Amino acid sequence: MNPRKLKIDNIKVYLLPLIGITIVFGIMGSIMLYSLEEHFNDRAREEYLNIASGYSLSLSKAAEAEEVVNDLLAEKLSIAGNAVIREVAPFDDEFLKRTALLMEVDVIEIYNSDGVIINATNADHLGWKAEKGHPVDNFFISDLNSYVGGVRQDSISKYYIKYGYFRMPLGGFVQVGVMADKVGSFLGNFEMQKLLSEIEGTNEVRVALFIDSENRIIGSTNEDDVGNVIMDNEAIEAMQGDQEQGFVGHLFGERLYQVFVPVYFENQKIGTLGIGASMSKTDEIIRRFSYMGLLILFAIYMSALLMGKLSYNKDKKFMKLAYHDSLTGLPNQVYLREALAENLRKNKGKKKALLLVNCDNFKIINMILGYDYGDEILKEMGDKIKSIVEKDIMLFRLSADRFVLYIENYRDKSELTELSNRITELFIRPFRVKDTIKYLTIQVGITEIGDEEKSIDQMLKEASLSLSTVVESKSENYAFFDKNMDERMQRKEVIERELRQVIQGKDESAFYLEYQPLVTLKDRRIIGFEALARLRSKNLGMVSPVEFIGIAEHKHLIIPLGNIILKRACIFIRDLNLLGYDSIKVAVNISVLQLLKDDFTDVVKNIIKESGINASNLELEITESVIFENFDVINEKLKELKAVGIKIYLDDFGTGYSSLHRLKELQVDTLKIDRSFISHIRDEYDSTVIARDIISMAHRVGLTVVAEGVELESQKAYLLMNDCDIMQGYLFSHPLREEDAISILRENQDEGLLQHKR
Numbered sequence: 001m002n003p004r005k006l007k008i009d010n011i012k013v014y015l016l017p018l019i020g021i022t023i024v025f026g027i028m029g030s031i032m033l034y035s036l037e038e039h040f041n042d043r044a045r046e047e048y049l050n051i052a053s054g055y056s057l058s059l060s061k062a063a064e065a066e067e068v069v070n071d072l073l074a075e076k077l078s079i080a081g082n083a084v085i086r087e088v089a090p091f092d093d094e095f096l097k098r099t100a101l102l103m104e105v106d107v108i109e110i111y112n113s114d115g116v117i118i119n120a121t122n123a124d125h126l127g128w129k130a131e132k133g134h135p136v137d138n139f140f141i142s143d144l145n146s147y148v149g150g151v152r153q154d155s156i157s158k159y160y161i162k163y164g165y166f167r168m169p170l171g172g173f174v175q176v177g178v179m180a181d182k183v184g185s186f187l188g189n190f191e192m193q194k195l196l197s198e199i200e201g202t203n204e205v206r207v208a209l210f211i212d213s214e215n216r217i218i219g220s221t222n223e224d225d226v227g228n229v230i231m232d233n234e235a236i237e238a239m240q241g242d243q244e245q246g247f248v249g250h251l252f253g254e255r256l257y258q259v260f261v262p263v264y265f266e267n268q269k270i271g272t273l274g275i276g277a278s279m280s281k282t283d284e285i286i287r288r289f290s291y292m293g294l295l296i297l298f299a300i301y302m303s304a305l306l307m308g309k310l311s312y313n314k315d316k317k318f319m320k321l322a323y324h325d326s327l328t329g330l331p332n333q334v335y336l337r338e339a340l341a342e343n344l345r346k347n348k349g350k351k352k353a354l355l356l357v358n359c360d361n362f363k364i365i366n367m368i369l370g371y372d373y374g375d376e377i378l379k380e381m382g383d384k385i386k387s388i389v390e391k392d393i394m395l396f397r398l399s400a401d402r403f404v405l406y407i408e409n410y411r412d413k414s415e416l417t418e419l420s421n422r423i424t425e426l427f428i429r430p431f432r433v434k435d436t437i438k439y440l441t442i443q444v445g446i447t448e449i450g451d452e453e454k455s456i457d458q459m460l461k462e463a464s465l466s467l468s469t470v471v472e473s474k475s476e477n478y479a480f481f482d483k484n485m486d487e488r489m490q491r492k493e494v495i496e497r498e499l500r501q502v503i504q505g506k507d508e509s510a511f512y513l514e515y516q517p518l519v520t521l522k523d524r525r526i527i528g529f530e531a532l533a534r535l536r537s538k539n540l541g542m543v544s545p546v547e548f549i550g551i552a553e554h555k556h557l558i559i560p561l562g563n564i565i566l567k568r569a570c571i572f573i574r575d576l577n578l579l580g581y582d583s584i585k586v587a588v589n590i591s592v593l594q595l596l597k598d599d600f601t602d603v604v605k606n607i608i609k610e611s612g613i614n615a616s617n618l619e620l621e622i623t624e625s626v627i628f629e630n631f632d633v634i635n636e637k638l639k640e641l642k643a644v645g646i647k648i649y650l651d652d653f654g655t656g657y658s659s660l661h662r663l664k665e666l667q668v669d670t671l672k673i674d675r676s677f678i679s680h681i682r683d684e685y686d687s688t689v690i691a692r693d694i695i696s697m698a699h700r701v702g703l704t705v706v707a708e709g710v711e712l713e714s715q716k717a718y719l720l721m722n723d724c725d726i727m728q729g730y731l732f733s734h735p736l737r738e739e740d741a742i743s744i745l746r747e748n749q750d751e752g753l754l755q756h757k758r
Ligand code: C2E
Pocket: 516, 531, 532, 533, 534, 544, 545, 546, 549, 565, 588, 589, 590, 591, 621, 651, 652, 675, 708, 709, 710, 711, 728, 729, 730, 731, 735
């Protein structure tokens, strides 16, 4: 399973405005380009219409000149024709050539009455006969005596020639022709081609045309077009009316500005002047604007991208901070909750389990060696666990020394057990941080998630419950959650709640101290009491201190609670003092967490001062199990306490791993042999138990010895026999309420006095 990545939602934040900008930019750009093109088209139309109008006038004038020339030529052709007619046939070709030369014409041909050429200036034409519909045939079959036509292409020579036809009196007719270029030369300044090419010279004009009423191109700057008929519909339409027209459209397959201007001669439309101009300039401008637009858009994209990237990086950093633990770099609790919610939803029906890994002694290490050291340990811990994380396992740091492994797709419970063992095995070897070696004790609480719906809190609670059973059981380093644990958990919650009330002073009577006498073995004299905390829960009845002190330690309530206990014990001492029992000591149990607090010695001294008692009446009991792990720190504090006269008891001796050698160095005055050693004693001569070894060893190093849990006379006898100093146990007295403790003390003292007197 992969750690969570930045969600796509975050990218959407940048993408949507960008798409918006692109759309707006696209629409605005298109409108702008369209308007720009319109503007240029309008300007072009105006410009080319101006040009065309000017030239249409020239063309009109030229047409006028052409008319004159045509008249002259018609006359010239008539003279030549009539000159031939006047001659008497038969003609010969030489005569025709001579006449042509004389009359300054180019073609003279004689057609017989069948319409066949019988004499011609050009011998190639002899024998030619016009087909039906040909201008020659048209004249041949007409009633006309003579006819002078316009310029047309000759069917045989393909030259452009102006022809005149003249009927001969005895049948047949004469055809006289003048070459078109000669017509042109007659026209002097009228040269349509010249005018057209002049137009072509202006601006971006690509083609200039003169078109007749049948849409035939009479003149064109592109000579290949002459004679062709225009097929483009837009152009045809534009030439039909009497109005000037200008537009952008296709002409000869090319997109051009086109203007069409009618040309008049003597109020008669004689044709249309058409101009087609290139759009390249406009296109270029439009292209430039488009490029510019694209460039701006690109710049916007780039800055948006940059901003997005910066913001993404920032978000990523925040995400990292929000979802990861800065110390170990592992996903944190927030992440755990989100990832689990997602996985539980997605992978319904799959096997899933939550493993809660806890380091039992981390709090103490942290307190003794400081947070820097603690941090190093946690980092190492994270790295170690990370090293066994594989596919289908997610690792999180839940809180201080708690790590969570979420596992999917495992085989069965045995795989989880195996994984738990692998985790604890990681910590078999001690840690070395800053030249200090530490052993970490690791436990794993496991909860499996089947098909039933469970909240993440529930799962964490279950894992944490199973964890607490590991801590209690001490036999295995892991435990699976079972339903009974839930009840225990609820019980713990009730106790925690009630302890909080006690601390807040809301429920004074629920919490009190009982005092169990400490009696000298030799003469049964009460020399002091051990103060034992009691909690009478409204809901649960009497709760053992083993249970509620453990909860107070776990829930960080032991410091305020410990202070309450100390204060009450000191008040009891003061009451005893007031009653005249000056030498009676009261021993108070101290949690190691209290002892490890920096200000513990000051707190104790203050309480003593406030209650106005003598420090030598107060004794503190500390349990053996944790002392030797943190020997130097604790010993230092004990020394300080002893300096003000407080005696120190080493409680539950024999249950820990104290080395006798170190015991000598430890700043304690009294050693309390744990009850388990006493309960095994069968009679006063029992040699199987080691209690007597403990007593003699303790005496050797100068310690007083107290035997705990003395219930039987035989045990007492054994202890007496082995020189034990003090006993404590039901045999003499159970722990007692304050008044009863004072009563028993009084009785004991009276008894003592009696014995003394005796
Ligand atoms: P401990 O300090 O070793 O206290 C002795 C325990 O043995 C007490 O249990 C006492 O009632 C019990 N006891 C005494 N004589 C006999 C006997 O003859 N037979 C049997 N079976 N038991 C005997 P209790 O009061 O339940 O306390 C249990 C433990 O809770 C204490 O063990 C101590 O570790 C802790 N504790 C009690 N009060 C306090 C407190 O005020 N502060 C702290 N930190 N721990 C406390």
